[in-house]
Amino acid sequence: MAYEQFSRLYDDLMEDAPYDQWVTFVKRASKFADRPIHHILDIGCGTGEISLRLAQLGYALTGVDISDDMLAIAQEKALEDNRLFPLFQQDMRELSLSDTFDMAIIFCDSLNYLESLNDVKETFIKVYEHLNGGGLLLFDVHSLHKINELFVNRQFCLNEDKVAYIWESFPGPEPNSVYHDLTFFSELPSGLYQRFDETHFQKTYSVKEYLNALQEAGLCCLNLSADFTSLAPNEESERVFFIAKKDLGS
Structure with missing residues (x-):
């Protein structure tokens, strides 16, 4: 990560x-x-x-x-x-x-x-x-319930003044695992926004x-x-x- x-x-x-x-x-x-x-x-x-x-x-x-x-x-x-x-x-x-x-x-x-x-x-x-x-x-x-029922195939969003994100969760390669794909938009001092992407893996x-x-x-x-x-x-x-x-x- x-x-x-x-x-x-x-x-x-x-x-x-x-x-x-x-x-x-x-x-x-x-x-x-x-x-x-x-x-x-x-x-x-x-x-x-x-x-x-x-x-x-x-x-x-x-x-x-x-x-x-x-x-x-x-x-x-x-x-x-x-x-x-x-x-x-x-x-x-x-x-x-x-x-x-x-x-x-x-x-x-x-x-x-x-x-x-x-x-x-x-x-x-x-x-x-x-x-x-x-x-x-x-x-x-x-x-197991949280990974499989509350994360997998769900989308979460945040939109605030200085930061926003789109968070999508997909099934991982093994049982009881998940990939979290996150796209962030963070405000720079100039007032413009910078985008960056991260993928997090979790398993239980x-x-x-x-x-x-x-x-x-x-x-x-x-x-x-x-x-x-x-x-x-x-x-x-x-x-x-x-x-x-x-x-x-x-």
């Missing part, structure tokens, strides 16, 4: 994203920890919206993202808020940091950008290696497949919920949340 131009508009497009609800999920999930949560690894941190909110609550943060452009924006925000924390450009499947963490988070369906179940497993293995004993992994993914799996991948990585799933509630997922759920843990003695 190309992020260079997308990263400039990302925060505008995500202005109404439920970042505070992800933060609430972190606080709620902390009750599953064997020890107090201090150091959090934010994988797929993007422009740092969740990282910064957690840092403001007193957590020590480290952010990882595959996009240098996203990380540059995250660093600018941290500087403005006087809350500098380490940021690393890395692929989550190849995570390699010198620290270990009390909690790792992979939010905003970042896992759905991985192209295979093996990629998901590799990511979980790398997370396991970077968690302290008893450490937690929290993540959310699109449900059944809850059982995610649970098996966690187990193979040595992580035990403690809790499943849906759509920022404490309720268990059902066939109409759109976003599935997982809380998994590394064994205390590991």
